[in-house]
Amino acid sequence: MTRVITSTSRGLWSRLGTTGLVYLALVVLLAASAVYVATRGGNLFTTANTVDLFTRSSLLGFLAIGQTLVILCRSLDLSVGYVAALSTVVAATTMAGDPSRILLGVGAALGLAALIGLANGLVVTRLRVNPFITTLGMGLIIKGYLDTNFQGPAGAIPAAFQTFGYTRIGVLPVSTLVMLVLAAAAVVFLHRTRTGYHMYAVGGDAEVARLSGVRAGVPTVTAHVLCSVMAGVAGLLLAARFGTGSATVYGNGYELEAIAAVVLGGTYLLGGRGGVAGTIAGVFILATLDTVFNVLAVDPFVKDVMRGVIVIAAVAVYARGQHSRAAVRVRFPSGGAPPPPVPDPRPQPEPEPLGGRR
Amino acid sequence: MTAAPPSGSAPPAGPPTPEAGEPLLRMRGIAKSFLGVRVLHGIDLELYPGQVHALVGENGAGKSTLMKVLAGVHRADAGTIDLAGERVSFEHPVQAQRAGVATVFQEFNLLPERTVAENVFLGREPRRRGLVDGRAMERATAELLAELDLEGIAPWAKVRSLSVAGQQVVEIVKALSHDARIISMDEPTAALADHEVEVLYRIIGRLRERGVAVLYVSHRMKEIFDLAASITVLKDGHLVETVPADDIGPAQLVRKMVGRPVSSVFPDRLEPHGDRVGEVRLSVRGGGNTQLDGIGFEVRGGEILGLGGLQGSGRTEVAHALFGIARFTRGEVAVDGERVDPRSPRRAVRAGLVLVTEDRKAQGLALNQSITANGRLVLDAVLPFGSGRRVRRLPGILSSLELVTRGGHDQEVQYLSGGNQQKVVLAKWLATEPGVIVLDEPTRGIDVGAKQAVYRLMRELAAAGAAIVLISSELPELIGMADRLVVLEDGRIAGELPGGSSEEAVMAMATGAPYEGPGMAPPTEDPRIAAVRPGSGADSGADQGSAAAGRGSAPAPDSGSAPGPVPGPGHDDGSGSPARHEEAAP
Numbered sequence: 001m002t003r004v005i006t007s008t009s010r011g012l013w014s015r016l017g018t019t020g021l022v023y024l025a026l027v028v029l030l031a032a033s034a035v036y037v038a039t040r041g042g043n044l045f046t047t048a049n050t051v052d053l054f055t056r057s058s059l060l061g062f063l064a065i066g067q068t069l070v071i072l073c074r075s076l077d078l079s080v081g082y083v084a085a086l087s088t089v090v091a092a093t094t095m096a097g098d099p100s101r102i103l104l105g106v107g108a109a110l111g112l113a114a115l116i117g118l119a120n121g122l123v124v125t126r127l128r129v130n131p132f133i134t135t136l137g138m139g140l141i142i143k144g145y146l147d148t149n150f151q152g153p154a155g156a157i158p159a160a161f162q163t164f165g166y167t168r169i170g171v172l173p174v175s176t177l178v179m180l181v182l183a184a185a186a187v188v189f190l191h192r193t194r195t196g197y198h199m200y201a202v203g204g205d206a207e208v209a210r211l212s213g214v215r216a217g218v219p220t221v222t223a224h225v226l227c228s229v230m231a232g233v234a235g236l237l238l239a240a241r242f243g244t245g246s247a248t249v250y251g252n253g254y255e256l257e258a259i260a261a262v263v264l265g266g267t268y269l270l271g272g273r274g275g276v277a278g279t280i281a282g283v284f285i286l287a288t289l290d291t292v293f294n295v296l297a298v299d300p301f302v303k304d305v306m307r308g309v310i311v312i313a314a315v316a317v318y319a320r321g322q323h324s325r326a327a328v329r330v331r332f333p334s335g336g337a338p339p340p341p342v343p344d345p346r347p348q349p350e351p352e353p354l355g356g357r358r
Numbered sequence: 359m360t361a362a363p364p365s366g367s368a369p370p371a372g373p374p375t376p377e378a379g380e381p382l383l384r385m386r387g388i389a390k391s392f393l394g395v396r397v398l399h400g401i402d403l404e405l406y407p408g409q410v411h412a413l414v415g416e417n418g419a420g421k422s423t424l425m426k427v428l429a430g431v432h433r434a435d436a437g438t439i440d441l442a443g444e445r446v447s448f449e450h451p452v453q454a455q456r457a458g459v460a461t462v463f464q465e466f467n468l469l470p471e472r473t474v475a476e477n478v479f480l481g482r483e484p485r486r487r488g489l490v491d492g493r494a495m496e497r498a499t500a501e502l503l504a505e506l507d508l509e510g511i512a513p514w515a516k517v518r519s520l521s522v523a524g525q526q527v528v529e530i531v532k533a534l535s536h537d538a539r540i541i542s543m544d545e546p547t548a549a550l551a552d553h554e555v556e557v558l559y560r561i562i563g564r565l566r567e568r569g570v571a572v573l574y575v576s577h578r579m580k581e582i583f584d585l586a587a588s589i590t591v592l593k594d595g596h597l598v599e600t601v602p603a604d605d606i607g608p609a610q611l612v613r614k615m616v617g618r619p620v621s622s623v624f625p626d627r628l629e630p631h632g633d634r635v636g637e638v639r640l641s642v643r644g645g646g647n648t649q650l651d652g653i654g655f656e657v658r659g660g661e662i663l664g665l666g667g668l669q670g671s672g673r674t675e676v677a678h679a680l681f682g683i684a685r686f687t688r689g690e691v692a693v694d695g696e697r698v699d700p701r702s703p704r705r706a707v708r709a710g711l712v713l714v715t716e717d718r719k720a721q722g723l724a725l726n727q728s729i730t731a732n733g734r735l736v737l738d739a740v741l742p743f744g745s746g747r748r749v750r751r752l753p754g755i756l757s758s759l760e761l762v763t764r765g766g767h768d769q770e771v772q773y774l775s776g777g778n779q780q781k782v783v784l785a786k787w788l789a790t791e792p793g794v795i796v797l798d799e800p801t802r803g804i805d806v807g808a809k810q811a812v813y814r815l816m817r818e819l820a821a822a823g824a825a826i827v828l829i830s831s832e833l834p835e836l837i838g839m840a841d842r843l844v845v846l847e848d849g850r851i852a853g854e855l856p857g858g859s860s861e862e863a864v865m866a867m868a869t870g871a872p873y874e875g876p877g878m879a880p881p882t883e884d885p886r887i888a889a890v891r892p893g894s895g896a897d898s899g900a901d902q903g904s905a906a907a908g909r910g911s912a913p914a915p916d917s918g919s920a921p922g923p924v925p926g927p928g929h930d931d932g933s934g935s936p937a938r939h940e941e942a943a944p
Contacts, residue, residue, distance in 0.1 A: 192489040201480055204469035211467050213452035213481035273471040332651045332849065 018266035066230030074271025087235025092155030092245030117228025121221030165240030203271025388437035412586035430454035460533030542573035608871035632823020639825035644689035664840025777808025
């Protein structure tokens with residue numbers, strides 16, 4: 001009987017899970033890169049290179065963690081780059097070089113980011129505007145504001161807060177540590193809170209969630225708020241590194257890189273499957289590639305081509321793991337041969353003539 | 359499927375009789391309309407704890423609507439629902455669930471990417487110190503599964519990895535976790551294989567022991583008489599009768615389900631004038647794929663073949679296989695005597711076979727394009743060269759279909775009525791001058807006038823020599839239009855009937871109930887012999903099944919009854935064995 005119900009054939013795929021697979025890919029990539037760099041007479045794991053790798057991963061990590069939550073809800077946030085830029089300006093102008101105003105600056109930047117996320121989430125859930133359009137529009141609004149009011153660097157970050165950008169413990173920068181802590185918090189959030197559960201439910205099938213009594217708007221709005229706040233944190237990191245507010249960082253295409261990291265990490269772009277753990281692996285894969293290309297001094301255009309190829313290839317691999325969601329029974333599974341007669345174990349009445357025989 | 363005998367030898371269903379005790383649920387005078395169309399007329403229904411109550415009726419009789427009213431998906435326009443003596447009114451499915459009324463729909467409400475336990479407790483995950491307690495959730499799920507003797511399902515397995523039967527079990531466990539006192543199931547066996555049905559039987563037995571009232575919607579006579587203590591028959595939204603299962607047999611039950619007055623008159627057959635009248639234009643032999651087996655029939659020019667059967671019996675799958683959407687993986691299809699292997703709709707159209715799909719809006723039309731653009735869609739796509747002559751004929755075809763529109767032929771089809779949309783679909787296909795036309799529910803959702811136009815068109819096409827295959831859930835339409843009927847059951851051909859047969863005969867064949875009505879000669883042989891014989895022949899060619907099939911043009915009219923526990927040597931899946939066909943064919 002149990003054979004009837006559970007499917008049996010499981011490959012490497014299902015034993016590892018997508019997340020395991022991404023981490024496996026990361027390890028393989030690191031090993032291969034190390035070997036390749038070594039054959040070219042270099043060393044991938046020098047202190048400088050390792051720090052570089054971690055530093056690259058922290059900024060992208062903040063953005064990608066937030067993006068993961070939103071994508072899990074079958075939404076999207078294209079405004080994160082602009083929110084990060086806005087956050088640098090707000091933090092720098094509020095702090096204005098005064099160490100006593102650090103907390104105020106952080107609070108102002110993150111609070112404003114949260115409000116933007118709330119607006120995004122409400123427009124998406126209440127007005128039912130496609131999230132792509134909602135957040136693109138929100139991004140343009142912020143861009144317009146920044147372009148009008150901040151042509152050059154604005155404000156100043158006190159030295160005490162700049163340490164967030166530069167201090168490190170051994171080879172591990174503080175910013176990366178913060179990113180990893182937030183990632184762990186996000187994992188706990190997704191796996192141990194009802195809102196986290198419901199994010200998967202809403203992203204998996206909003207109608208099923210609704211019919212199960214989930215208030216469908218709550219997880220999506222929460223995800224948008226958290227995503228914007230994470231973008232705000234990324235902005236704080238940028239501000240700490242630059243020492244000033246720079247409105248033009250939105251031009252770096254952070255939002256698309258974050259989405260690429262999320263998708264690379266095995267989160268399904270249409271929601272309901274994936275997680276932050278995979279995203280972190282995706283972030284490190286992209287950071288590793290960047291570092292390796294840097295060490296090898298690869299042409300930046302080739303670099304972009306490589307990254308594009310890898311993201312597309314990864315999603316193609318995940319797509320093979322997809323199953324049809326239609327609950328269609330296979331009546332005659334044999335395909336070419338006739339199905340064997342199934343002995344019916346039920347007490348079987350004598351076959352009666354079918355109606356309609358003439 | 360073998361037929362169920364009158365309840366005599368079936369296991370006794372539930373000792374308590376309906377008279378015992380108070381009803382757990384009492385629905386009184388339930389009425390419901392959609393867009394002014396009444397689909398339920400004052401239905402009464404009572405459910406008793408520990409009893410299975412079957413709800414039967416034809417397609418569209420109102421069973422699903424009644425279930426959805428009970429589940430809180432729809433609100434009744436009139437009538438009352440009392441649950442354990444208390445008046446209730448469900449406005450949302452969650453309310454019904456909390457009150458202990460759970461429903462297992464045909465389309466599962468599950469998240470495939472989440473685990474069994476997560477699905478069961480969705481929306482009310484147990485928490486400890488503010489955090490979701492995943493262990494407790496899995497433990498509770500495991501307990502529920504154990505109660506049903508289903509330890510084989512792991513609570514941490516992803517629903518995606520389960521079979522359809524397993525997913526259904528998850529739905530039932532979800533219902534139980536709500537402490538459901540009433541569980542209604544909408545055709546729960548429609549998606550199950552025979553050995554999985556047995557598991558469901560056992561689960562239902564457990565539910566009965568727990569005192570759960572089960573409302574069971576099914577078409578299958580055997581299940582109804584195996585399980586149900588009482589049966590409610592609906593017809594066209596009206597309550598026909600509620601009877602104890604012991605007091606009625608399958609044949610009488612079918613009689614109660616059908617027999618509505620003929621509401622529309624079908625046009626007479628026309629004088630054939632085409633030069634291909636009488637030729638075999640479509641022949642299928644031993645066709646099968648994952649959904650079908652042993653499909654075989656012929657259609658001649660000038661003939662309308664009706665394809666009958668219940669929803670989900672494989673009618674649409676046959677149409678899709680012929681048209682190359684989900685093609686036959688065994689057997690062969692010939693159009694005008696030439697063997698074709700429709701791998702894609704493109705090939706099918708080139709071979710002269712077209713399909714008017716069931717879902718007009720999603721599959722038949724580009725809704726935001728003009729009538730003309732839709733009309734020439736196929737011509738431009740499949741016959742890009744030399745399509746000019748046919749394109750010029752389009753306006754003529756459209757006007758011969760009596761397509762009257764205010765905006766001319768540049769109007770977008772989304773603004774047309776259902777009937778006019780269907781005419782555009784028909785024109786699109788007729789422009790290719792097909793020899794074989796498969797029509798899947800061609801009159802669904804269109805008005806009476808347009809229906810008549812479609813009927814007349816079918817007659818004209820037939821008279822001109824086309825071979826037509828008609829699929830319809832409306833029995834009067836099927837019987838009134840078709841010259842011959844092939845009835846499907848569970849992916850196989852259950853048998854063949856002449857045009858003008860009674861609705862009862864068709865329903866009996868489709869549900870696997872015995873039928874001893876008028877116009878039906880009693881079987882002359884032991885059915886087991888009849889079942890074995892066609893398969894034991896050296897080649898199971900066209901006329902082997904003559905003992906069972908009245909008009910033996912189909913090679914496998916009997917295969918539906920064959921794969922049961924038929925004893926004796928030489929039994930090899932009846933005449934429907936496709937392997938035999940493939941050996942015999944070349």
